[in-house]
Amino acid sequence: VDESSKSAVPQSHPLEHSWTFWFDNPSVKSKQTTWGSSLRPVFTFSTVEEFWSLYNNMRHPSKLAPGADFYCFKHNIEPKWEDPICANGGKWTMTFPKDKSDKSWLYTLLALIGEQFDHGDEICGAVVNIRGKQERISIWTKNASNKAAQVSIGKQWKELLDYNNSIGFIIHEDAMKLDKNAKNAYTA
């Protein structure tokens, strides 16, 4: 049986946006000094079926190596502060104990590609950062100054994931200037 025929289901379900998975590989990252130089686009998808074809074959956060960063961003938006669409934005972040972010990562992806946010136009994409002691999931947005939209996204995201802790929104520009000392611009 040719398994590949399954991914070419005749009646596919188009998504509102095309999305691109990006991966930053820790094994390469350690050898290179410039941030982002090991960041690579993996695949762009635009249907529900393509999403699952990729997701079902990719390691989930708990199976990725510490140091790995895995992104899902709207097509044509690069997951970098310097990207013109991200430059004035910021991010909401949730933190999870080690190996506890798989379901939240999936639910975040499904909420993004299924356009479940009232201010979905404000969203650039999401990233999961795998670190030694924890995993972090962030949603990047476009216009940090639009408080109402940011707070709406933060609140909806918590509801969708049933996440009870307080979450903070950091403006990219603050993070660039102050690094870890950047303060939350908003909380939800």
Next chain:
Amino acid sequence: DSCSNTEKKYSRDFLLKFADLCTALPEGFDVSPDIANALIFAYMGASHHEHDSY
């Protein structure tokens, strides 16, 4: 509820119905070996019994 207005909105439950139907990598999937090794769960034919259940 999959096609209200012009926006293609899909609920989580609706999207999850397709999870088990699409198991093969999409046609044209081609990444460098270092990314494949780090990221692809069942690269080139290995089974993936570790699939999480939701």
